[in-house]
Amino acid sequence: MDTPPHHRPPSENRVQGHISGTSIQVGTLRGDVHLTGERRRPPPRQLPTPPATFVRRSESTAMVSDALARARTHRRNGLIVLTGVAGVGKTALATRFLHDHAELSADGALFVDLRGFSEGRVTDPYEALEVLLVSLGVEPGTVPADLAARAAMWRSVTDRTRIALLLDDAFSAAQVRSLLPGGEKSTVIVTSRIHLAGLRIDGAEIITVPPLDSAQGVELLTRLSGRPPATSQEEAAIGHIVDLCAGLPVAVCTVAIGESAHRWRSWNRVERRLRDTSARLGRLADTGERIGLEVSVRGAFDLSYRNLDPAQARLYRRLSWHPGPDLTSQIASYVTGDPISACEGLLEDLAHHHLLTEYRDGRYGFHDLLQLHAREKAAEEETPRAFSEGVGRLLEMFGDLSVAADALLRPYAVAPPALEEAPFSTPAEATEWLHDERRNLAALAELALIREHPRQALRLVEGLWSLFLHHGQASLYLRAVTPAITGARELGETRALGRLLNKRALVYGHLGRVDDAMADLTDAEQIWTAAGDLERVAQTRQRRGILAFRNRRFDEALVHLQDALEVDEQTGIEHNKAITLMMLGRAHLAAGSPVQAQTHLERALPLLTGDPYNAARVRIALGSVLVARSMPGRARRETEAALEVMRARGSSSGEGKAWEVLGEVAEYEGDLTRARSAYERASALLVTGDPARKRVEQRLEGLG
Template identity: 55%
Template sequence: MNSIGERIGVEVSLRGAFDLSYESLAPEQARTYRRLAWHPGVEITPLIASRLTGDALPKSEKALRDLARQHLLIEQTPGRYRFHDLLRLHAEEKAAEHENDEAKEEGIARLARTFAELSIAADIALRPYVTSRIVKVDPAFADAAQAARWLDAEKGNLVDLIDLAGRHDLFQETLWLAEGLWSLFLHHGQAHLWLRAGEAAVLAARRSEDERTLGRLLNKRALVHSHLGRVEEAMADLAAAEEIWSRREEWKRVAQTRQRRGTLALEHGDLQEAVGFLEDALAADEHTGAEHHRAVTLFLLGRAHLATGSPEKALGFLERALPPLENSVYNRARARIALGSTLLTLSRPEEARREVEAALREMVEHGSGPGQSEAWEVLGEIHEHQGDLGAARTAYENALESLDEKDPARRRVQERLDGSG
């Protein structure tokens, strides 16, 4: 038998075995098996099964255990399952044969809505200071750490669900899912993952003619492009967003966009331009009374003045920024790291170390790898300033370990490590 004939024979044999296993299932198990094929992601949980079938969670938990015992699912870790690739295809065939379009649309809508609401709940737990959310949902997580763990565990499923929701014209769910994933980029550096989600969300906003949401997404996508060093793409998104906000006379959003333009200029060495954008943003913040945004602008102005060689000015802005950031752990920690750099420049290393060590503890508590890396990097500079090269190398090594493999900051930290001995 030639290789093609052998392959066909194997496929026919496997299909027969799959059919036999399927036909031995109880009706409710068979329905769960079929409908799991509608889930676009790799990992399957009882919640996903429950949403696709409409069954209660305990019933779905039992169904998944039964399917795993009959070798129609693989239990990767406790409570998390997946299909073998060929079994997924078999389940898709059975769903096409036995399920109708109405049941499929209802199942996908339930799944997308549940995960969209959980995403918003996670974002609320991680960023309680945000007051501009269009939607509010009931709390689903005990604290920020639990929300971060859930987002990390489900990130692959969430991105796949964004694509699925967009294809099924579930625009609201698409946008909520992307909103929830924002914290994964902002606090955990998941830039490429968010760009994939963001593309689907931008498309959904345009298709639904939701101009306001489109402006918000363009602002966010610009920040991700900036993180990846894609300056032209970031500036283009910011210009498009600012045009939307100016046309709508949403001055808080104009201030936010100006702040991001200043941040982008600062990160890429256009220091005077950065100061100009940030001063414009601060004036707008003073006018609108957006306290948290004003505090972040003050923090960024502190960084900008430090970069221009004016540490005394930087110190003033940073000291003004810290009190309003009391309830924002992540941004307060960022400001303390910048304050540590400023104090080091002013030859006050012990004060600098106290600020940065406190910021590091906050970044660890918050679970932010990039934030921990930034703190370790400044601690390395402080140790170098004090002549302790061994401690400096350890700090830079810790900074590298805290970064994702694709994070552009790795190159800078590696250069510091190489230069420390």
């Protein structure tokens, strides 16, 4: 029965917690209402799956729990370093603990393989920070280019989150420090084969993970092998086997898996074989990574490999030819020549056999030791012709895709190639593909040069240029462009070499490696001079001047820019000449010559009638010059005109620099209130790391 109106409780709206998205408050709602909005992405769950057979290590687990409790008591993030010898089970312990304590990762469970003691390159914190930020929802294009800025953004993003972060296989405290989150609610577990005492400064508690005791080792060996001891003698033999394995889980597991296929053998016989084999005994007793892991893991991998059918085994072997960290059905198709659809199923099979790890939908990776094992099998069973054909297809197809992606992103610079089956058709899709494959492209560029395919090295690097221009992938581009430059030299492709040197110089400048950038620009200028390409000669000299100016080497900047202007006068290309004049004006002002600065800037303005943005940049610089020359009225007019252009274009940086000059005008006129207001508006518009923002903040401090 309906409650009579006069008996109904008064209406009351209550809202608790954090609210986001669309809300509606009405008295009466009739009809259909459809609300749409952005769906909140689920928290990332990146932790590896814990081992199926795991022996509880109560003492170590309790130490981790106690360390976290102490961190919470002191209102700080929990930071724990699990250290110990190779193969002692640090990662298994950390993974099991974090899965068992899901409350620690309400806002995400993140994983980074730091590769400190793995084959190949150690993971760069610079790259790891981008992966972590993107995992928590930061758009790739907004990730800062500077390591310190990335670390600061990471601390800001995680300031109020409850995340669990597993940093696996760390090499040094410095490698870890940039990856530590902000706030006080997160949990970070670091595994390493060294002590990492330096992290104590950051509040870390260091826990040494001991080898298994006899009871734990016996449990692991019998459970994993599925062969409990049949007699008291076998029980004693199993205990002795654990002792011969030095209590290392990796060694115990190797014995268990290796013997699981030989159920007729007694444990006494296994123990005697281990005891009688001096090489095996020496390796099991050694706590070092190379000796301890090499034998036992190879045995386990060989057993898994023998269980593969021919198609699975063939793909397993050939995937090792790919040098990059990520494996896909597309890569599998190139190295085998099989259809992508068939390769998708085979990759799933290999992951099922634990010979690959699927870390993201459709993307797989080798454990480093498994990749070495696969390479051994490929060397034993594949022909040189098969290797040459598989690697050739891989390099050629990725080269085609890299060029095609670049053509979509820079159609003004690149003619699109004819590709029938590209996995992208729009600029957004091309960007996504390049971002996913960026490390593969860099690794393949290196392989192309090694395998004497220098032309493919040139093609593979093309798409990565857009990632640098729009997403700041500087270190990655440097890695890929170096073999491409060598390839261009080998091929005698001087114009390609000149372009690559110019590009690398920009990346060096972006990273603050000024001398390296200048050396590349010098080499590039020699190429353009020999080719008689005066336009590129002028552009290269202009870049040298801009680079020197940005690094406050003003006298050097003036020399390079004046040289560029001389060539601009010969080419008659007015826009290039205008940019050179603008930079000359700015350099003269910085060097303390406002009269000469005004002359150059006023020459530049009429050359930029079709380019309002750069004309506005000239007016802003001219405003500063006019203040220095005691002409505040004209300075204000020029700068206000520039401000309107920058505002119309949505250039926050341009607006901020215009407000800075308006602040200079007001300060010159003695209106400190107006000056402060202008500087504050400039500071709000300029991004952290922009030298102009630092100048503005210093001006505000100067006002008191």
